[in-house]
Amino acid sequence: MKNNIAYLRKQKGLSQADLAAEIGIHWTNLSKIENDRSDPGMDRFQQIAGALGVKPADLFSEIEGFREDGPAYDSAGSQALLQFAGEAQAGVWRDVNIYANDEAQIAAISPDPRYRKARQYVWQVLGDSMDKAGIADGMYVVGADYWEFSERYRPIETGDIVVVERLRFDGQERERTIKRYQRIKGHVVLMPESSNPHHKPIHIPKDGIVEGEQIKIIAYVSGAFSLFGKAIYDLDEGQKILL
Known part of the structure; x- marks a missing residue:
């Protein structure tokens, strides 16, 4: 972002x-x-x-008159469609320089109206690390910017689904993945919910650094769309809603 x-x-x-x-x-x-x-x-x-x-x-907030490479906005100044922020795939690291000069792409998905005070983005989920949560391979998740969601709505809580970013090699490679947020005995654990036992929890210490990796939450996930945008899995309510 x-x-x-x-x-x-x-x-x-x-x-x-x-x-x-x-x-x-x-x-x-x-x-x-x-x-x-x-x-x-x-x-x-x-x-x-x-x-x-x-x-x-x-x-990271949009500044009036300064929306370079930002999401699409309607005449009232609200996001009309969401910016595509890339892929989220557990265990896959990508060179950030490959995407540094990419032009912003807009997804044909509208923002979640409950969180319009926070910028929202779309990620495509690849893999099965959250299939038991209803987020299948190929679906698109909608997420609200972590900083703005935390300041304008509430802190991230146990049970929330979030977009996680891990960086290594001085920020030259990154992995983005979807996980369930858990706070256990004072520290944060990011849990997969998968039918595949290969996926493991990510433990975050207070400084956010694990064996040379930086780990941070970048978005709160509110919903996940099917491949063709015909259904949304409302992650706040825990039920599937047909559009």
Whole structure:
């Protein structure tokens, strides 16, 4: 998801060197973050937000008059159709540089009206890591941006289904997958719900780093569409609704 850091920095009259010095990193590392070639993790985004005098969600929120490569909007300023954010497939790592210059694609799926205050995206699910939750191979899930959902609706809770992103090799490779959020004895476990025993839980420590991997939740999943968009599995209500 494209960030607004460069835009907000320029609005404050700061150079990359100025902001980088403020948060204690080299300006070349800040450049990578601004251009989505590196993902520093939640703590660093919070630090950047503090230096810019904004909330962390503002680093990713749509800014009035600045919707470059963003989702489609109707005349009232609401998302009319959703931006396709790529594939979610457990165990498959992809080079982020391959997709860095891809043009934004719009999916013929409308946003969930319950969460219009948060940006929403569509991912195509590949594989069977969540088939027992009703999310089959080839379906499309609709998810609300994690930061905006958390600030404007509620925190992520045990039982929620989320889009998870894992990064390795200094952010050069990523995996995106769908999991069930569980908080067990003070730490977070992201659970598959699969008929395939190959899929294993992901345990997230407080710093979000496991054996050189950065792990973060990027979206709250509210529903999943069939391949042809003819049905939605309402994950909030736990029942299938025909459109």
